[in-house]
Amino acid sequence: MQFVLLGFSDLPNLQGFLFAVFSVAYIIILIGNIIIIAITIMDPALQKPMYFFLANFSCLEICYVSVTVPKILFNIEIRNRNISIMSCATQLCFFLIFGTTECFLLAVMSYDRYVAICNPLHYILIMNPNKCTHLAVFSWLGGIPVQIGQTCQIFSLHFCNSNQIDHFFCDIPPILKLACGDTSVHELSVYVVVMVVAAFPFILVLTSYSKIILTILSLPTAKGRAKAFSTCSSHLLVVVLFYGSATVTYLRPKSMHSPGTDKLLSLFYTIVTPMFNPLIYSLRNKEVITALKRLFLKA
Template structure:
């Protein structure tokens, strides 16, 4: 056995922790970045908690659409809490090391909540489809039991798949480096550290993405194609405007989330670059959750009315 082989085996056996490079290439902006991420995290928490409180306390919002919106806001809080606190810790302490187990745990939760978001967006589009295309059957189809079941499937559906995906990713040997050129443990930067041929692992990522992301996205597109066709057949412009306003917010969130996430995970490994991956990841992990409360509240008269009532009551 030659020196290079011994060194390779030694590298594989000693990779028990990684280093998240994050934004360390911007040393003069560390304080500014810490402030920005802190403010963004607070905005996300306050905005989504406010939506949950409004929907929970206002009797006028006890409808399936707002039940799913409250679930979505709860999900956004969980989703950003997987990544942002770690970013703040790394910037604040300048300690960027993360153990193999912590990295795997972060990736697993991130993938599970990402899958939940894909499924929940599909469920919300189905809710809008039934409300607009079959309004007479809406109370019967979207009854409380059905809504609870759909929400439970969204939250739990991705757990076995993503646990398996995480185990597969971390069953690889890492010998190229221990430095993850990203601000959290994500699949593309981790794959670049693996030894040997990773084509099988890349293929498994594509298959999982197609199942948990592309399939729900097709359901969303199918729902909205039928919704738009129904809206265009409405006799009055006022009716068309009201129907479209209930869907446009959700459609905007879908496009923001899927647009950046799809480009990240469906590009070949050879086309990945650390700078592009970080920028795209910022969109679907932080920017979109920050704008979601604004998109849903500012474009929804019922939410604004409930917020006014809550403020006046306080």
């Protein structure tokens, strides 16, 4: 009736250090994203489609990391690594739903930048409030039926190999390792879902940025090209880290999974990219910095 999340129990001398690292990362993620949500709501200059999606993205990042990090901190501090099957299924389901939302939202944000840079004269017309709302709602809700179905399918398996999950949260690869018998059908369903909710949006992101880069190359001034390239390269780095680590994790065959590699890869899409997203997407933006100054001056 219970699983045991082994987490980082193989590093007993580093428990205090790990607790501090995860705590600091979680606080940075919370504060950075809460500030972004606040200024996009309060500052009239940021009432634009780009910042509407950015506020959604910041809200998502808070939800996304809150599914896993508090449980990690609890396990490290209390040293009680037990988790019921229902709690494990709930954690996995919400993690997959928010992960799918992030994939969709990153694709939507890249499309928004594509329209703004490649078709600026029609930007307001194309990215109207109604369309922005529909894109945001689809990003949040589009993956729910698929991921609930996938979670139910995985937890309909019989587990007899062990009850120890060699990971720091309930994720698909380590859970499938505990299942009895042949899981090839379930692995195939995971591949199909990943292709739909991660690989396809990733292709859309790359396509958008390819067209953006071609447009940037036609800019008349070197300064304009350098500024645009700086922004695009930062966005692409975060996107590649998130999509790349997640895709490699879920598309590898079960026989190729190892606990150490899985933990390392999952750190990128659960902690590292959410921690850098506020900096990359917002705090390098002059309009956001100006809005922050206005906010602090009012305070």
